[in-house]
Amino acid sequence: MTAIVQNLVTSGVFELDGGTWDVDNNVWIIGDDAEVIVLDAAHDADAIADVVGDRTVRAIVCTHAHNDHINAAPELAKRTGAPILLHPADRVVWDLTHPDRAPDGDLADGQRITVAGTGLTVLHTPGHAPGAVCLHSPDLGVLFTGDTLFCGGPGATGRSYSDYPTIVKSIRERLFSLPDDTIVRTGHGEGTTVGAEKAASSGWPAA
Known part of the structure; x- marks a missing residue:
């Protein structure tokens, strides 16, 4: 059985550099009737746990460590026993939100995560954050981009730990090499x- 993709939208606050913004986040739950992974445990562990139900959570995968993508991760991990996985380059960002709770494991470029018989490959795509990653599933024809690529262009790079030329390079070299019909699921x-x-x-500002 091929995994299915479920979407839950949660709401909360993004905080960085002394500013706060109200945001709605896409939480992606990928798997089958028995097991799932949760991509970006944002804001509301209760709501995420309700969608997961009695399925086994194999991992809580973080596309990056801005608070609005990881603030519910420790609570969800406590409930489910699932490890939290993050690219080590984003640990400096993670520590802004969870200084006393480290992730449980590292994500690495090229790493393959399998759930419900479906593979997802980790692509390190720095720019929005130093340890930002995307997950590509050829089986599903889907790319989960976190805040690296949106409908309308690259993710924001105007705050700490971000860089516009770097995100453009990541997108052009790592994401635009994928098939054109790949569906992009964003953060x-x-x-x-x-x-x-x-x-x-072609209409993007020069990097």
């Missing part, structure tokens, strides 16, 4: 495709 807002964003990228 906030609506989805898109690799081809649509590639076609629109």
